[in-house]
Amino acid sequence: MSDCSTCSSGGSCGTNNENGLPPGMLQQYNLNQSTAEDNLVWIETSIIDDKLKVVDVSIELIGKLKNISDSRTIGIIIGDNDVKMLYDDIFAYGIDTLYHVKDKTLATYHPEAYADAIADVANRINPAVILIGGTSRGREVAPRVAAILATGLTADCTELSMNGRALLMTRPAFGGNIIATISCSNFPQMATVRPGTFPMPQPQIGRKGTVMYRQATNNDLKDIISSERKKVIESDISKAKILISLGKGIKKESIAVAERIAAKIGASVSCSRALVDKGWMPQNRQVGQSGRNVAPDVYIAFGISGSIQHKAGIGSAKKIIAVNTDPDAPIKDLCDEFILGNADQILAEMDKMLNS
Amino acid sequence: MKFLLMIKQVPDTTMINVDENGNLIRTGVPSILDPYCEYALDMINRIKNNEDRIVAVTMGPLQAKEALLRCLELGADEAYLLSDKAFAGADTYATSRTLTAFVNKIAPDYDHIFCGKQAADGDTAQVPAELSRMLCIPQFYYVEGISRDLTGMTVIQNYGDEIRTCKLPHMSLISVSQGDLNRRLPSISMHLEAAKKEIQTLDRVSLGLGIFSVGLKGSKTKIVYSYSPKSEHKCTIIDGTDPSTAAKHILEGIK
Numbered sequence: 134m135s136d137c138s139t140c141s142s143g144g145s146c147g148t149n150n151e152n153g154l155p156p157g158m159l160q161q162y163n164l165n166q167s168t169a170e171d172n173l174v175w176i177e178t179s180i181i182d183d184k185l186k187v188v189d190v191s192i193e194l195i196g197k198l199k200n201i202s203d204s205r206t207i208g209i210i211i212g213d214n215d216v217k218m219l220y221d222d223i224f225a226y227g228i229d230t231l232y233h234v235k236d237k238t239l240a241t242y243h244p245e246a247y248a249d250a251i252a253d254v255a256n257r258i259n260p261a262v263i264l265i266g267g268t269s270r271g272r273e274v275a276p277r278v279a280a281i282l283a284t285g286l287t288a289d290c291t292e293l294s295m296n297g298r299a300l301l302m303t304r305p306a307f308g309g310n311i312i313a314t315i316s317c318s319n320f321p322q323m324a325t326v327r328p329g330t331f332p333m334p335q336p337q338i339g340r341k342g343t344v345m346y347r348q349a350t351n352n353d354l355k356d357i358i359s360s361e362r363k364k365v366i367e368s369d370i371s372k373a374k375i376l377i378s379l380g381k382g383i384k385k386e387s388i389a390v391a392e393r394i395a396a397k398i399g400a401s402v403s404c405s406r407a408l409v410d411k412g413w414m415p416q417n418r419q420v421g422q423s424g425r426n427v428a429p430d431v432y433i434a435f436g437i438s439g440s441i442q443h444k445a446g447i448g449s450a451k452k453i454i455a456v457n458t459d460p461d462a463p464i465k466d467l468c469d470e471f472i473l474g475n476a477d478q479i480l481a482e483m484d485k486m487l488n489s
Numbered sequence: 490m491k492f493l494l495m496i497k498q499v500p501d502t503t504m505i506n507v508d509e510n511g512n513l514i515r516t517g518v519p520s521i522l523d524p525y526c527e528y529a530l531d532m533i534n535r536i537k538n539n540e541d542r543i544v545a546v547t548m549g550p551l552q553a554k555e556a557l558l559r560c561l562e563l564g565a566d567e568a569y570l571l572s573d574k575a576f577a578g579a580d581t582y583a584t585s586r587t588l589t590a591f592v593n594k595i596a597p598d599y600d601h602i603f604c605g606k607q608a609a610d611g612d613t614a615q616v617p618a619e620l621s622r623m624l625c626i627p628q629f630y631y632v633e634g635i636s637r638d639l640t641g642m643t644v645i646q647n648y649g650d651e652i653r654t655c656k657l658p659h660m661s662l663i664s665v666s667q668g669d670l671n672r673r674l675p676s677i678s679m680h681l682e683a684a685k686k687e688i689q690t691l692d693r694v695s696l697g698l699g700i701f702s703v704g705l706k707g708s709k710t711k712i713v714y715s716y717s718p719k720s721e722h723k724c725t726i727i728d729g730t731d732p733s734t735a736a737k738h739i740l741e742g743i744k
């Protein structure tokens with residue numbers, strides 16, 4: 134037997150493994166386990182009203198991580214010098230260390246270079262979890278990062294929890310009324326979450342953190358011929374207090390009726406995916422798993438059956454009223470009042486009453 | 490040019506039902522070519538010329554041949570089905586890895602790869618980005634328009650708050666998010682023509698993939714458990730036969 138270098142008893146402890154460790158120590162202290170620890174969030178920025186801002190969903194993710202994990206929360210932000218003015222805000226919401234990948238050319242979003250930058254920081258800090266907001270850009274970058282890091286990714290999670298370092302990701306599973314909880318067999322465990330799924334945390338003004346600068350690794354940029362900013366006319370349904378929501382059970386004429394009612398009572402009009410698929414309503418009014426999450430005081434669903442994907446978006450509504458002709462419509466499980474009646478006729482009556 | 494088209498067959502989600510326990514009833518649900526894949530094929534048809542070839546590829550069970558047949562009817566020249574028992578249960582990572590093996594082994598001479606934005610059933614939109622990274626090529630998401638002239642091709646991408654026009658480098662991946670509802674539908678002659686073309690089937694071994702690279706074993710994510718949510722929520726049922734009483738009730742409730 135070889136000499137044991139880890140203790141003073143000259144080999145009498147009986148070590149015989151290659152690590153030179155006392156027997157059983159590997160198992161006892163889980164030393165062959167990954168050292169992945171911290172949580173990493175991509176802090177996405179966007180130009181909102183001509184000003185560079187942190188996108189809300191990134192902050193919602195920081196808040197969620199603070200609630201479910203004791204590990205440090207590390208941020209990665211990509212952009213040029215002007216990103217600096219956002220530091221204070223980011224620390225106030227709970228980031229401990231912020232990696233700033235600083236590069237003039239990366240003031241413009243490039244999915245390939247952004248994914249490389251996120252993966253580069255991940256390789257450096259070895260996080261247990263990476264969360265990315267389910268925005269149009271986040272949903273494009275996240276799978277590319279997952280491919281670089283050769284790890285799994287769960288899209289559009291509606292709930293996240295941690296069991297030790299293991300992240301449990303919950304989302305509606307395809308097509309039917311099933312909610313699945315998914316785990317990832319590798320570190321880092323990656324997930325995207327749609328905006329509005331988790332609440333905005335309260336900022337702690339004056340909270341401090343550390344900034345680390347990183348060089349961009351990818352100079353392979355796309356040739357963008359033109360980029361035109363669109364003002365997103367947010368009827369912002371995620372902030373509305375009252376929502377009149379329309380589904381496949383209504384006639385097309387009722388949309389205008391609902392808009393009139395909404396204008397009178399200070400509500401907004403939203404819809405199910407069925408109406409977006411028909412081209413009757415724009416995608417930014419769609420409520421649900423692949424649309425928006427909403428949290429109004431009152432949600433009134435006219436002619437919406439209540440598919441699992443739709444219900445995933447209305448869990449935070451304080452009061453839900455449904456109008457449906459089918460007494461067994463699944464939306465019944467979730468609502469406070471279920472009015473068994475014809476949606477078009479009831480909308481027309483409401484309109485009439487408000488006009489008189 | 491050689492265009493690869495990655496497609497997926499999906500259950501017609503407008504036809505899915507659940508049983509009393511909340512489990513999916515999949516038998517009897519017709520499978521269709523994912524609509525976004527059809528948009529992608531339509532987009533290629535708009536820019537292709539006579540020398541160009543379109544190769545449609547899918548990973549799936551043998552029934553997925555139907556979706557490939559639909560592609561052949563709609564203008565694809567060749568079709569490949571990647572099918573093997575070991576492919577079952579693949580997550581997006583294992584799927585992308587399988588498709589990558591196909592591209593590298595069978596069609597490394599491609600010029601561009603087209604995908605549909607997302608599959609209507611899973612809705613994750615992950616495979617296009619994972620595939621393009623595994624092939625080390627640039628990715629173009631949310632593509633709504635494409636044009637081609639002598640100098641090359643450009644695409645128009647819609648990020649929701651930004652419309653981008655980009656030059657397309659040779660060997661790019663294009664993920665199509667919108668289609669023309671008035672697109673070309675297959676005629677009888679196209680249908681007959683398609684039936685003559687052969688759909689080639691490739692399995693795990695012919696793609697040179699190990700058992701731990703594909704399917705459930707090659708997947709990074711696993712479902713730990715699933716349930717159908719049943720709520721004990723008490724809801725008041727209100728008779729709405731008289732629309733005006735119901736309307737009054739709602740308006741009073743939101744005051």
Ligand SMILES: Cc1cc2nc3c(=O)[nH]c(=O)nc-3n(C[C@H](O)[C@H](O)[C@H](O)COP(=O)(O)OP(=O)(O)OC[C@H]3O[C@@H](n4cnc5c(N)ncnc54)[C@H](O)[C@@H]3O)c2cc1C
Pocket residue numbers: 307308379380381382383404405406407408419420421422423424425435436437438439440441442443446456457458459462474475476477502503609610611612
């Ligand atoms: C991956 C994936 C993601 C999805 N994401 C979303 C999402 O984000 N949001 C979403 O909404 N859907 C989503 N869907 C689609 C979802 O599965 C349903 O198909 C959709 O929500 C159905 O919309 P609906 O309730 O309006 O239509 P239907 O299910 O057709 O329901 C219509 C309802 O109207 C009732 N009705 C009919 N006539 C009347 C009348 N005169 N008066 C009153 N009631 C009437 C009927 O009884 C029925 O309950 C998704 C699907 C998939 C596969």
